[in-house]
Amino acid sequence: MPSNVFCNRTLNMKRVNYIGVDMDHTLVRYKSENFESLAYNIMREKLVANKKYPMFILDLKFQYNRAIRGLIIDRIRGNLLKLSRHSAIRLSYHGLSQIDYSKQNRIYKSTYIDLKDKSYDKIDTSFSIAFATLFGQLVELKDNKEKNNLPEYPTMAKDLNEVLDEAHRDGSLKSVVRKNLSTYIIKDPDVVKGIEKYLKHDKKFFIVTNSDFEYAKMLLEYAINPFLKGTKTWQNLFTFVIVSAKKPDFFFSENDFLKIDVNSGHHHQLKESLSPGVYSGGNANRFTADLGLEPDEILYIGDHIYGDIVRLKKDCAWRTALVVDELDEEVKGLKKAQPYIKKINSLMAKKIPLEIKIDNLISKRIEAGKTHHEAKIKSLIQRSSETDKKISPLIKKQNLLFNPYWGEVMRVGIEESYFAYQVERFACIYMARLSYLLDVSPRIYFRSAKRELPHERALSASHE
Numbered sequence: 001m002p003s004n005v006f007c008n009r010t011l012n013m014k015r016v017n018y019i020g021v022d023m024d025h026t027l028v029r030y031k032s033e034n035f036e037s038l039a040y041n042i043m044r045e046k047l048v049a050n051k052k053y054p055m056f057i058l059d060l061k062f063q064y065n066r067a068i069r070g071l072i073i074d075r076i077r078g079n080l081l082k083l084s085r086h087s088a089i090r091l092s093y094h095g096l097s098q099i100d101y102s103k104q105n106r107i108y109k110s111t112y113i114d115l116k117d118k119s120y121d122k123i124d125t126s127f128s129i130a131f132a133t134l135f136g137q138l139v140e141l142k143d144n145k146e147k148n149n150l151p152e153y154p155t156m157a158k159d160l161n162e163v164l165d166e167a168h169r170d171g172s173l174k175s176v177v178r179k180n181l182s183t184y185i186i187k188d189p190d191v192v193k194g195i196e197k198y199l200k201h202d203k204k205f206f207i208v209t210n211s212d213f214e215y216a217k218m219l220l221e222y223a224i225n226p227f228l229k230g231t232k233t234w235q236n237l238f239t240f241v242i243v244s245a246k247k248p249d250f251f252f253s254e255n256d257f258l259k260i261d262v263n264s265g266h267h268h269q270l271k272e273s274l275s276p277g278v279y280s281g282g283n284a285n286r287f288t289a290d291l292g293l294e295p296d297e298i299l300y301i302g303d304h305i306y307g308d309i310v311r312l313k314k315d316c317a318w319r320t321a322l323v324v325d326e327l328d329e330e331v332k333g334l335k336k337a338q339p340y341i342k343k344i345n346s347l348m349a350k351k352i353p354l355e356i357k358i359d360n361l362i363s364k365r366i367e368a369g370k371t372h373h374e375a376k377i378k379s380l381i382q383r384s385s386e387t388d389k390k391i392s393p394l395i396k397k398q399n400l401l402f403n404p405y406w407g408e409v410m411r412v413g414i415e416e417s418y419f420a421y422q423v424e425r426f427a428c429i430y431m432a433r434l435s436y437l438l439d440v441s442p443r444i445y446f447r448s449a450k451r452e453l454p455h456e457r458a459l460s461a462s463h464e
């Protein structure tokens, strides 16, 4: 049976004894469009109230499909960029308009983007969709009719970052979620069923979340408790619950653990070794050492490519799994695209030999210093461009199956996207939902496929 869990690096689940999960968007799923829309509204309101932006920005409408995960913001030029695995720009928008290929080349040449450069913002944080959409809309307004009423592009990007941080800090997002749990949170019985199955195999679960205790408790009571029998609560499923963890610092800092009394909510300094319970803060090294574990006995599952996965992989040797919410839609699109992909491939198989013939004839002509083969070259060029004319509508149809502005999350043209590169490099396994992993046997051995290098591919093609 094909699994919905995909493997980059071989992972033997029999070796994994502790399974750590992030809470928001991993253990507890959100209704993403509603949640992004809420962030969008709060950011807009804060721009007006705190940053003195004009009232008319309150009339802007949220468009969920205007951005996808993994895009990059060019603060200086007011552009949104989609990068290939080599950090080369492959698709870009200024405001809400696509930048055509030749202009894109003029602006950026063929440089690779250095993501350490402060002119660029990676929008892989939560609310990336809300952030990118609003930035694009504000740039569009600034360029068109509101030139004097809005600040420069870099200031807008900075303001957006500040109001988003504030929305997290001052509880404005959480207070709306708290009052409307069913609008924002998905209750998923499969997660609870899966955890209970894994517990029978002696796997231990723990939570590491940046959310505070009160918020975590509320979500866990809402999303987990209804599916437990008898007097069981979420506390029976998780050996450790670590809140306010300050990821990614958690994976490399020396922060202390504070023990939390679940009934009173009181915190106190932990002097002894870690024992099962609820904690605030802490760090991954102490966790691994106190439990007497080897780092590769721990699998950590999160949805945030940087905060949960990249820093973990760079700083501590736990195994990693990434939840990519968009993956189900992407796989559905890929299934529908198969007939187009097959046709495109067979047309390309006809086109490439034509190109080689054309180049060879032109080479001969240049080397001989004569004007022969003209008619032959002309007819081959004609056939090649007829093939192109058949390919381009197929590519358009294929693209319609994905995001209308940005295409696939994991690819850009035939190349892998920068986001896909990060997933492949840092996540041992990945899947659309936590429940997909919990659905497979806790004894499974995930094997990565052999990845062919170009010279190996050429060799196997010549032996076909």
Ligand SMILES: [Mg+2]
Pocket (backbone or CB within 6 Å): 022, 023, 024, 025, 026, 302, 303, 304
């Ligand atoms: Mg999360």
